[in-house]
Amino acid sequence: MENVDLKMRNVVFFDGVCHLCNGFVDAIISRDPNHRFLFAPLQGTTAEELLSPQERESLDTVIYYEAGKTYHRSAxxxxxxxxxxxxxxxSRIGWIIPGFIRDILYKIVAKNRYSWFGKRDFCRLPTANERSYLLP
Known part of the structure; x- marks a missing residue:
C-alpha cells in the first residue's frame, strides 16, 4: 500500500500486546464488512510513519487516524x-458528555487493563482473514 493511500485511510492504532486492545480490534473487524478500518500496533512501522513520537509512546490509549487527523482515548x-x-x-450520543469526563473512565480502564485483562508477550499475529486489515 502506497503512503499516499495510507494517509487517506482510517487507521486504528492500538497497544499490540494488550488483550483488551486486541479484543477491541477483533470486535471491530467482525463488525466491519465494508472494510472501513485498518489496524496497526502503536509499536509498529505504520505508527512511526503517521504518528508523532509522543503519540507512539502513549501505549495507554487507542488512537484513531482519519484523513490526517488523530483522535485519542474516548474520542x-x-x-x-x-x-x-x-x-x-x-454511540454519537456520547459526544454530549464533555471529553474530560469521558476520559476519566477511559483512563481508569487503561491504567488497569494489563492487570484486569492480561498482556501478551508479543504483538498479535494476524489470522488469514485479518491480514487485509492489519498493518505493520
Whole structure:
C-alpha cells in the first residue's frame, strides 16, 4: 500500500500486546464488512510513519487516524463506533458528555487493563482473514 493511500485511510492504532486492545480490534473487524478500518500496533512501522513520537509512546490509549487527523482515548472510540454505522451509530450520543469526563473512565480502564485483562508477550499475529486489515 502506497503512503499516499495510507494517509487517506482510517487507521486504528492500538497497544499490540494488550488483550483488551486486541479484543477491541477483533470486535471491530467482525463488525466491519465494508472494510472501513485498518489496524496497526502503536509499536509498529505504520505508527512511526503517521504518528508523532509522543503519540507512539502513549501505549495507554487507542488512537484513531482519519484523513490526517488523530483522535485519542474516548474520542477515538466514539469515532470508531459511529463509523461502524448501524446500531453503533447510537454511540454519537456520547459526544454530549464533555471529553474530560469521558476520559476519566477511559483512563481508569487503561491504567488497569494489563492487570484486569492480561498482556501478551508479543504483538498479535494476524489470522488469514485479518491480514487485509492489519498493518505493520
Amino acid at each position: 477515538a472510540v466514539l469515532k470508531i463506533l459511529s463509523g461502524l454505522g448501524g446500531v453503533y451509530g447510537v
